[in-house]
Amino acid sequence: MFQRIPRAPLILGLTGLIPFLWGALTVLLPDLGLWTVRAIGPRFAGPYVMLFYGAVILSFMSGVLWGFASKATGTLAATGYALSVIPALWAFFMTGGGPVSAGMNLIFGFAGLLALDWQFARWGLAPDWWMPLRLLLSAVAISCLGIGVFL
Template sequence: MNRIPAPALLLAVAGLIPFLWAALTALGLTSAADWNLPAVLGGDGRLLMVRYGGIILPFMAGTLWGFATRATGGLAFAAYTASVAPALWWFFMPGTTAETALINMAIGFAALLLIEVAFDRWELTPPWWLAFRIQLTIVVLACIGIGIWA
C-alpha cells in the first residue's frame, strides 16, 4: 500500500501551517494582529519557528523510535540509536540566537531525513513514508531557510 492514509496526510499538512506562518511572519508579510489571532502567534517569526520546530524535530524522532521496534538484533540497536539522534542534537545544539538555532534546526531536519532513508532501506517504515517525508521536509527546510535569511 503506497497510498498515504488520509489522517496522516491531513495532520501532516496541518503541521506545516505553523512553519509557513512563521516564515510569512519572518518576511513581514503577515502578523497575528492582521488575523485577530492569539498573541502567541505574534512577534518574531524566527522565534515562532524555533519554538514550533523545537517540538516537531524530537516528535519526528519519536516516530522513528516506534518504527525501530520492528527491528531485531544489531539492526535494532542501530535503529534505536538513530531514532534518538535528532532529539539529542536539538537538546545539545539549540543555538544561542534565533539564527544559530534555525541553522542547527535545519541540520537536525536534514539529518532526520537521512535517518528516514536508512529506516526505509531497512524496511522499517510504511511504503508511503519516505516519499511523503521528503516532500514535508522540503517545505520545512524552505521555511527554516526563510527564517535564517529573513
C-alpha cells in the same frame, strides 16, 4: 506520488506544517508579524515560532523512529534505537545561541532526519509511503526555516 500516501497521515502531516508556514509568513509580511506579537505574543511570530516548533518536531520524530526500530530485532533494533534519539538530542543541544544559529542547526537537523528516514525505509522498517511524505514535509519545513534565517 501523493496518491500513495494514506489520507490521514497526509492531512495531519500538512496540518503540522502550519507553525512553520505561519512563522515564514510573519517574516515575509512584517505587519502580520506585528499583529501576531500584539494579539498572541512574540513566541508565535517570525523565526521564534519556527524554532520552538522545529525543536518539538525533531523530538517527536525521534519517537517515530523509535517506533520503527521496535519492528526490528537484534543488532538492527539496537542500531535503530540508537539512531532514533539523534534528532531529539540534536534539537536539545543545537537550538541555543540565538535565532540564526538555532535556525541553521534546525535546517541541518531536518536534513539529517531525512537521511535517517531514508535509512529506516531502506531497512524496511517504515511504510512504503513514508519517504514521499517525509520529502514533502521536510522540503516545506526547511524552506520556511530558511526564510527565518536568511530574510
